[in-house]
Amino acid sequence: MAEPHIPIESGVPDPFPYMHPVLKRNYGTWRWHDRPRPGVLRHVAASGEAVWTVKAGTQRQLDVFTVRLLCAIGDECADGFMRFTTRSNIEFMVTDEAKVAPLVARLEADGFPVGGTGNSVSMISHTQGWLHCDIPGTDASGVVKALMDAMIHEFRHEEMPNKVKITTSCCQINCGGQGDIAVNVQHTKPPVINHDLVAQMCERPAVVARCPVAAIRPAMVNGKPSLEVDEKKCVCCGACYPPCPPMQINDPEHSKLAIWVGGKHSSTRTKPTFHKLVAAGIPNNPPRWPEATDIVMKILHAYKAGARPWERMSEWIDRIGWPRFFEVTDLPFTKFHIETWRGSRASLNASAQLRF
Amino acid sequence: MAEPHIPIESGVPDPFPYMHPVLKRNYGTWRWHDRPRPGVLRHVAASGEAVWTVKAGTQRQLDVFTVRLLCAIGDECADGFMRFTTRSNIEFMVTDEAKVAPLVARLEADGFPVGGTGNSVSMISHTQGWLHCDIPGTDASGVVKALMDAMIHEFRHEEMPNKVKITTSCCQINCGGQGDIAVNVQHTKPPVINHDLVAQMCERPAVVARCPVAAIRPAMVNGKPSLEVDEKKCVCCGACYPPCPPMQINDPEHSKLAIWVGGKHSSTRTKPTFHKLVAAGIPNNPPRWPEATDIVMKILHAYKAGARPWERMSEWIDRIGWPRFFEVTDLPFTKFHIETWRGSRASLNASAQLRF
Amino acid sequence: MSKEMPATPMLDELESGPWPSFVSGLKRLAAAEDKPYAPMMKDLLGQLERSYETRKGYWKGGTVGVRGYGAGVIPRFSELAGEFPDSAEFHTLRIMPPAGMHYTTDILRQLCDIWEKYGSGLVALHGQSGDIMFQGIRTANVQPCFEEFNALGFDLGGAGAGVRTSISCVGAARCEQSCFDEARAMRMVVNAFLDEMHRPSLPYKFKFKFSGCANDCANAIQRSDFAVIGTWRDDLRIDQDEVKTYVAKNGRKWMIDQVIAMCSTRALSLNDDDTLAFDGESCVRCMHCINAMTKAIKPGDERGVTILLGGKRTLKIGDQMGTVIVPFLRLETDEDYEKLLDLARRVVDFFVENALEHERIGESIERIGLVNLLEAVGLELDPNMVSHPRTNSYVRTDGWAEEAAKWRARKGSAEAAD
Amino acid sequence: MSKEMPATPMLDELESGPWPSFVSGLKRLAAAEDKPYAPMMKDLLGQLERSYETRKGYWKGGTVGVRGYGAGVIPRFSELAGEFPDSAEFHTLRIMPPAGMHYTTDILRQLCDIWEKYGSGLVALHGQSGDIMFQGIRTANVQPCFEEFNALGFDLGGAGAGVRTSISCVGAARCEQSCFDEARAMRMVVNAFLDEMHRPSLPYKFKFKFSGCANDCANAIQRSDFAVIGTWRDDLRIDQDEVKTYVAKNGRKWMIDQVIAMCSTRALSLNDDDTLAFDGESCVRCMHCINAMTKAIKPGDERGVTILLGGKRTLKIGDQMGTVIVPFLRLETDEDYEKLLDLARRVVDFFVENALEHERIGESIERIGLVNLLEAVGLELDPNMVSHPRTNSYVRTDGWAEEAAKWRARKGSAEAAD
């Protein structure tokens, strides 16, 4: 038998062997950029060299056939190089402006919508869901596909006031990050405990420690060590489920979707902000989640119509205020919108600044 | 013997019998105002009538002789009416512009500095201190007098970027409110307990409940019921002292002064803000508190030099940032400046917005 | 032979300098040999000088009052009574001034005369809560002194666990920004709670304050439990000719830097013809542009108040600003003012029933949550009550549909009513 | 006879519409009868359809890995193994891509070839943390598959309680805003922690992220424990001729509304000659004016990074942004980059020694306070670390003089060094 393989702990690969030569040559010396059309960026370096980037959407969950198709496009139209963005879009770079139009045409022809640059709605940051995760309340790929289909015009055009970054998460752990809009699972009932399995599957003190509101306590049930949930305290977050799968939080009926708006990572103009709950109780309705999609589209259209250039979602709402946000999106404002978590007082309006 | 007096619970007196006729006539119909000179306001009503208000400083803690002097001025120069502002300044109203100059001259001649309007430093909101309160760590009247002497130019002139509202408090209960600058007592040692007196003077459960950090517990000391303080937890706030005077918090050496900046009640431009600690450990040094006065003057001058028109203290600092504030005021930045109270995380810089 | 003037070398240093000196005032009183209070004020000076030397206070509390009332007098007994016997008792009478602190010279003189007869001659105009503080009176004189003030139309203010003395800004009496009748609202509300003021039986103190606009000259937002602040619901009124005059006089850069760029919410822009572009949707009624161009811009016509609850100073939970519980209440007709009073009553009732001992209402809100308070008081939720909706997903949202339906029903009926 | 294609009526509805369909991709793989993975993908489709019908997930975890490593594989065993035996095991290999996610078609094809041999043919480009996720492999194939990837120069990424896979923005490779060499910094740091990545033994996960400027295209501030974000210390560079060109082209109102009024801190004004007035004191380096006028404005020349600690998602204490622990670290020379690495080491050491089990470093800061962390890690206090100093007086301040002296000593020596 062969020697056991000793891994080569090579870590993160050096990007230079895989980088388009024009990027390598002008590394660190880019000077400015513009966007000749949606989906296309032109960057110009100190050397005077320019590179055109053509950006297109992918489904992220790629079969090798699709990857090879992208490679073929890369070879035929873009010097054999490409990169992916942090949002699973693909970018091909060319140094000759004349190659832009054919590249765009080829991508579109092969089913990859060109867009996602500038003030467009880019691809959704998506997570695993039923396809792969062990704790999902919904699917991610399906939600993303349904939403991107609905928003395709906004991906292909730059008609938004600023970039729109959407995220989704398939459980309340929220691997998707903050988003201008976020579509996340929100459970509405405490976990249902399978007491027969707790003793064999769960380290009880660890589970107890995991609950953010100390709603879990060890208990003997039917003579076996198990756990008990104080249903009055429980906030249905599902944090107990990963370390203890017998605490079933997912429920076909009561695991709902919620929509959040105004998350922002950039420190641009305004400081980064967390997204805020605007709608919950939305049915988790595969395969196309029409109710969630509708609300997202309503919000997008209100933002598009009302925000000023450069205003991110949160900045638009800061200007027009939450009363008007709920009005223009026709979403109900309820007691659930009022923060109850630590430091909640800070989210109240402690001023005489008001909107009517 | 006479019948026992039955109080006439008349409550807040109607102001109209005491109000200058021009104010009465134009009540609720004023249109605009300007400031012909520091200390003088002109308000014009819809009727076209105008009233000139001349504003002057008083010591607030007034002897009847001084009150009668003010009355004499009122009779001779101002139709026999006057009002006091929320900051213990006096205002005389006249309807004839020609009366303004003599009124100003008379006030100044009698020792009442004219000013405190517009972008000046107005009178300090002052509290009781050694003169009257049962829990003071310092005097208030003396601190106010010392500071107002030092700031007299800024009271008499309107050379500040915006109004400067200063407050002072003679114990950590802080009857003085938020201030653009606040000079407050800050104790630095836990209370020293006179165990012999606790049992007879203090309701122990009430005192225990009063401590914001739960540092007090009932204890038997020398066989008598008393209280015990966990000195590691104690934040030296003195809240236990009013309900239990044997918990001596005041200390000639360790009760210090602290200076806070950037408090703002108005919702004008920016939302109201609390003042923030900038300097502590300042000696409580009667009769003229030179160390505290120095720091206040440094801050005032930095603000005057650096802020733009309309910027209140907090708005100026928001613009230039705390690093520069500490630089221009030459005050040290220490670990004590970092918030440790509930929700403290929210006071950290959670952004990539920086100043150098 | 008259009592000797105490040596006050430290206090004497506070006689110099341009600001009026309280020490000189104290000395004038102490030196008024023909007055009953001269000995008291000599001892007072002696004790105060001692405080300056030792950096310690020497007063302690106690119980002193007037018949029928449980508050309004702040009792002070000296710990140095042996040494300074004449100021052994040095209580304060808190007397409420006319709303807006307007006085005739005549009434002030009458007040002084009474005070000279019974008290020390020392009076603070005014205390931070708004009282006239007649400072320095012996226990025996409290009752007759109060009776004379009372006969003149003046009443004791608050102290202890009751409704407190209130302040309203000068407002309608002399200010063009005023959005309601501050003095009327203040007197109406406070005078309805005199029982709670004079016989305090609330969980803790409760303060009302009234400011005519968001400039908040009465410091209502932080220094009162129940803040009433003027505002308007329609758009502000702009006189474009006056705007042009301002621009012509001060220049475009002034206009951009001092008005446009300082608006809270970018509701303003400068048109190329030097008129002001105003976007009502964005305006938060912050007063800045009005303050900056008082001749050109005014509050709208549909005026009223915002009500905020829970402002207070540091004790126990740290300082709190009041937060909005009623975004807009029109204040025009008698019925409108009745509504304000009715709301105040419901809030105070809630306070009595729900607050813990020594708990301000701001602390109650912190403890039980705004929503519970609104429900108990019978107020409707409004997004104006938050800076932003929740950012944390830790909440149980079953019942969403019912709550959403409530909102839709309210909106439906509001629209139907419009 | 080949295995039957499952009926997937619900999933089929996701084949229509303009966005590329992952369902079509899954079906292509399932239909690739010549490939070893076709049966696996048929069962995978079957199980996924079931999830769509029942709205439930059917995967559970377990333990699967490669020799020598304790992480990098996400094991998935089906709860419906009986019904869908060929996808009973469907693990993911997390493989780290080249920094910046640059690929040649050649390397991508090689990766696909290996994956076709051992796995399902399904690959995510990329996971939210930045891994290539090769999704769907049986336990038996994990080791040989990894060996082939490894031979090609690729390594497993993070999972579990260890250092995680990182992302750096495209930055210097194709962006004029870049303030440091993001790829270099990222590789240097992450590759120094491969032990902590491959044999996880930290209290909990630890993520680094690297953005070349405050636009934060890598989402570093909230989605990493240790965020490295580019900035500059001198003033931004303005080309006034280009400014005038912008104004000429877009108009003054554009300039006022879209640049001047949108600056974070009123650091900008428009001069009457259409040049830009810039006030370096007020600038917070927010990038807006640079973004808006990329040809006219650039970051300053003295470039480096800000380091923030503690960003994370919701669990236990609610979402947290990272907060500043190093306002500015110049990144230019090799030594500068060493300093960054050294700091990362000290922070991770601190984390190992002080965090509770399952506690992110953001939660540790919440628990023990920023100051203790700074002291332990050996960092100096800076007012840039706070939005504002304390507003609450509940703090024991004895020791003030000593702390003040420390600050003065530091300032003194900083000035001496200048």
Ligand code: SRM
């Ligand atoms: C390619 C990518 C970096 C990468 O390493 O992959 C990228 C590239 C650029 N970003 Fe970004 N950003 C990328 C993700 C992000 C993200 C993170 C994300 O998408 O999850 C953010 C933070 C979002 C947030 O705040 O939550 C981000 C916030 C920005 C901003 C700030 C926007 C703002 O106003 O808040 C700018 C500035 C701008 O728009 O001019 C920016 C600007 C840019 C520029 C214009 C920078 C430049 O000069 O080259 C690049 C072209 C953008 C375009 O397509 O129009 N980029 N950018 C990422 C593309 C993702 C995608 O496919 O959509």
Ligand code: SRM
């Ligand atoms: C695969 C991925 C989602 C995706 O489809 O892209 C993912 C998937 C999982 N995440 Fe995540 N997280 C992924 C990025 C994130 C991110 C985003 C990021 O890294 O920028 C976050 C938010 C940032 C953060 O770290 O807080 C994130 C926050 C979490 C958390 C919450 C941590 C917290 O402290 O709040 C958990 C739960 C935990 O760690 O206990 C979690 C746990 C998980 C687990 C391991 C759930 C579990 O316990 O089994 C998921 C495995 C799914 C699977 O079957 O592959 N994942 N997770 C992402 C990693 C792919 C990759 O390696 O590239």
Ligand code: SRM
């Ligand atoms: C007389 C008084 C009301 C009263 O009922 O007594 C008053 C009167 C006026 N205030 Fe005030 N304010 C008065 C206390 C306040 C206070 C409270 C305080 O002093 O403790 C504040 C809130 C301070 C804070 O934010 O902490 C206050 C914040 C304002 C503002 C908002 C300033 C800002 O930019 O934040 C304005 C608007 C302005 O300056 O144009 C204002 C404007 C005014 C105007 C111009 C209103 C008007 O149109 O008549 C009045 C003349 C001011 C002057 O003297 O220049 N007044 N004003 C108070 C005088 C106090 C004093 O003697 O100094």
Ligand code: SRM
């Ligand atoms: C006299 C006065 C200061 C002054 O010189 O002006 C004052 C003096 C006292 N205040 Fe005050 N407060 C005075 C206005 C305030 C204010 C300002 C205001 O009302 O706008 C505040 C801040 C706002 C607030 O209500 O929070 C204030 C917050 C306090 C507190 C802290 C309450 C809290 O919840 O944080 C206490 C302590 C307590 O109530 O237990 C307190 C307690 C006291 C006591 C009763 C101390 C005691 O327990 O013996 C002081 C009596 C002093 C004396 O000998 O006369 N005083 N006190 C003010 C009342 C005069 C008047 O009636 O007009």
Ligand code: SF4
């Ligand atoms: S959000 Fe939840 S279900 Fe979705 S990938 Fe992350 S941990 Fe799994």
Ligand code: SF4
């Ligand atoms: S769902 Fe969340 S709140 Fe409820 S018991 Fe589990 S961990 Fe606790």
Ligand code: SF4
């Ligand atoms: S601040 Fe303290 S010492 Fe001063 S008057 Fe108020 S309670 Fe008394």
Ligand code: SF4
């Ligand atoms: S001084 Fe404050 S913290 Fe210390 S024991 Fe007394 S009440 Fe508690």
Ligand code: SF4
């Ligand atoms: S609060 Fe408003 S209305 Fe009242 S005095 Fe001040 S500026 Fe005038």
Ligand code: SF4
């Ligand atoms: S009132 Fe305030 S928010 Fe409204 S337009 Fe004027 S400055 Fe802007």
Ligand code: SF4
């Ligand atoms: S973070 Fe800054 S440097 Fe990096 S890609 Fe985005 S804009 Fe460019």
Ligand code: SF4
């Ligand atoms: S970088 Fe930001 S803060 Fe600095 S001048 Fe430009 S817009 Fe203003």
